[in-house]
Amino acid sequence: MSNREKYNKAFIDSLELEEDQLEGLTYQGVPSWDSVGHMGLISELEDAFDIQFETDDIVDFNSYDKGIELLKKYDIEIE
Amino acid sequence: MTRLWEFDRFKDNVALIDEFGGSISYGELEISASALAKAVGKRCLVFALTRNEIGSVIGYASFVNNGIAAVMLSSHLEEGLLQELISTYKPDFLWVPDDMTGRFEDSSERHSAYNYKLLKTPYNDCYPLYDELALLISTSGSTGSPKFVRQSYTNLISNTVSIAEYLKLDDKQRAITTLPMNYVYGLSVINSHFLVGATMLLTDKGIMQKEFWNFFREAQATSFAGVPYTYEILDKLRFYRMDLPSLQTMTQAGGKITPELHEKFALYAHEKGKNFVVMYGAAEATARMGYLPPEYAVEKKGSMGIPIPGGKFMLVDELGAVITEPGITGELVYEGKNVTLGYAEKGEDLILGDERDGRLETGDMARFDSDGFYYIVGRKKRFLKIYGNRVNLAEIENMIKNEFSIETACAGKDDHLYIFITEEGISDKVKAFVVNKTKLNQAAFKVMVLEEIPKNESGKTLYKELTAYYDPEAR
Numbered sequence: 001m002s003n004r005e006k007y008n009k010a011f012i013d014s015l016e017l018e019e020d021q022l023e024g025l026t027y028q029g030v031p032s033w034d035s036v037g038h039m040g041l042i043s044e045l046e047d048a049f050d051i052q053f054e055t056d057d058i059v060d061f062n063s064y065d066k067g068i069e070l071l072k073k074y075d076i077e078i079e
Numbered sequence: 080m081t082r083l084w085e086f087d088r089f090k091d092n093v094a095l096i097d098e099f100g101g102s103i104s105y106g107e108l109e110i111s112a113s114a115l116a117k118a119v120g121k122r123c124l125v126f127a128l129t130r131n132e133i134g135s136v137i138g139y140a141s142f143v144n145n146g147i148a149a150v151m152l153s154s155h156l157e158e159g160l161l162q163e164l165i166s167t168y169k170p171d172f173l174w175v176p177d178d179m180t181g182r183f184e185d186s187s188e189r190h191s192a193y194n195y196k197l198l199k200t201p202y203n204d205c206y207p208l209y210d211e212l213a214l215l216i217s218t219s220g221s222t223g224s225p226k227f228v229r230q231s232y233t234n235l236i237s238n239t240v241s242i243a244e245y246l247k248l249d250d251k252q253r254a255i256t257t258l259p260m261n262y263v264y265g266l267s268v269i270n271s272h273f274l275v276g277a278t279m280l281l282t283d284k285g286i287m288q289k290e291f292w293n294f295f296r297e298a299q300a301t302s303f304a305g306v307p308y309t310y311e312i313l314d315k316l317r318f319y320r321m322d323l324p325s326l327q328t329m330t331q332a333g334g335k336i337t338p339e340l341h342e343k344f345a346l347y348a349h350e351k352g353k354n355f356v357v358m359y360g361a362a363e364a365t366a367r368m369g370y371l372p373p374e375y376a377v378e379k380k381g382s383m384g385i386p387i388p389g390g391k392f393m394l395v396d397e398l399g400a401v402i403t404e405p406g407i408t409g410e411l412v413y414e415g416k417n418v419t420l421g422y423a424e425k426g427e428d429l430i431l432g433d434e435r436d437g438r439l440e441t442g443d444m445a446r447f448d449s450d451g452f453y454y455i456v457g458r459k460k461r462f463l464k465i466y467g468n469r470v471n472l473a474e475i476e477n478m479i480k481n482e483f484s485i486e487t488a489c490a491g492k493d494d495h496l497y498i499f500i501t502e503e504g505i506s507d508k509v510k511a512f513v514v515n516k517t518k519l520n521q522a523a524f525k526v527m528v529l530e531e532i533p534k535n536e537s538g539k540t541l542y543k544e545l546t547a548y549y550d551p552e553a554r
Contacts, residue, residue, distance in 0.1 A: 016530060027288065035287040036308070036531065039315055055317050059289045 010044035089276030116145035118190035129260035134195030169205035206426035237416035238365035250276035255300035267366035306333035308538030338381035345376035359383035390415035
């Protein structure tokens with residue numbers, strides 16, 4: 001699985017979304033991405049990429065695009 | 080009528096600061112609140128669609144302090160549900176955010192302040208109001224149920240004075256909002272801080288958002304409130320590592336925190352010289368009934384504490400006798416002036432008087448230890464009989480949570496206990512653990528893995544939604 005696929009799968013699985021909902025998605029943009037969904041999403045991503053987010057990055061992670069930017073800090077490139 | 084707050088005593092203190100840089104003093108709050116009350120012009124019923132914004136708080140302050148009965152609702156309430164509530168209770172006025180006024184075409188604007196508008200509905204004094212009726216608070220959060228708790232002015236004054244006393248609040252406090260204004264815990268924070276001339280920091284951002292913490296630090300918040308789930312999130316956020324020098328006090332209510340998290344936050348508070356205050360309450364008791372003094376937070380983890388000043392606890396067994404010995408479980412009964420009048424389910428109920436006479440049967444099962452500290456062990460109605468044995472669902476949940484550190488909810492029917500978890504791959508282990516703990520036959524237990532445990536806005540499990548998994552008729 002490519003990093004993009006892993007990244008998308010974490011959203012799809014933890015927030016119960018379809019692939020075509022991901023583009024431009026923001027925190028609270030769908031009902032499932034609330035604080036509860038966010039914790040689930042973070043866990044999924046941590047497992048998928050075997051990383052542990054810093055607190056500041058967890059609270060800064062407010063959109064699909066922002067997550068891609070933040071993951072660069074952990075040497076994860078989403079092409 | 081005695082007013083809950085005397086804003087003029089603190090004229091020059093800052094009452095409210097919002098996340099966008101707005102702020103008002105107590106002097107300005109008094110002026111705005113009085114102007115709004117004048118626009119309403121009489122004692123009547125108002126629906127307040129709340130947000131954690133200055134205009135919303137001014138409305139609340141105005142209504143409570145000027146004898147205008149208010150129904151506190153979330154501005155996120157679904158439109159159809161809101162319209163149903165309006166036709167059920169026929170309020171004279173609505174207090175709504177500017178961006179929602181378009182929804183109420185049959186209402187006309189009478190007053191506006193801080194991005195909120197007072198709308199006159201077509202209704203006029205449709206239902207008579209009991210003299211003491213101050214607030215109507217939903218029992219269910221966002222579902223739009225017409226069932227409200229009826230709170231009196233005496234209830235509000237009594238509970239607010241008590242809270243300010245046991246939390247030792249003063250006008251140097253700056254509490255940041257973490258809860259909505261249609262929730263009694265959120266209101267109780269505002270009530271008690273206004274009593275002493277302290278400052279409220281208003282935001283609708285959540286603890287999972289950077290903007291919340293930026294505001295927290297810039298505005299030098301001294302306290303926040305949280306339901307158990309708040310503390311679960313903070314734990315996952317590795318809150319203990321955050322640098323928050325202004326923070327003095329964390330309060331917890333809205334359900335029972337796990338003893339494990341209770342201990343973690345108590346130890347954190349102890350090490351950092353802060354207070355962690357676990358509390359107990361219900362909308363039916365205005366807000367608070369019990370609190371664990373922070374100096375006991377570590378020693379008495381898992382306890383919700385002692386009665387608040389002016390209140391009294393007792394435990395009653397199944398035959399109605401008062402339990403006098405420590406360690407024995409009974410239903411928790413509370414007595415105090417903050418016990419609310421009763422419920423309202425329709426407009427005709429607004430004239431009803433005090434149906435409880437200061438005594439509330441909480442429906443919670445509790446015990447106390449030899450030092451008189453109370454522990455909630457479950458809810459009265461959430462138990463099953465399995466093979467003739469009484470099994471308390473909350474206790475099973477707590478056992479699983481403590482053993483596996485996972486989310487869980489238990490429900491079911493007699494002889495069939497369903498354990499809902501969100502973790503894949505450990506169903507067999509969870510089942511074996513529960514079977515071993517209860518010493519009951521494994522056939523009674525079924526573990527189901529869900530995407531998530533259904534919860535309401537305040538993090539309480541929605542057991543009704545789980546019935547569909549085990550009761551075909553509930554589908």
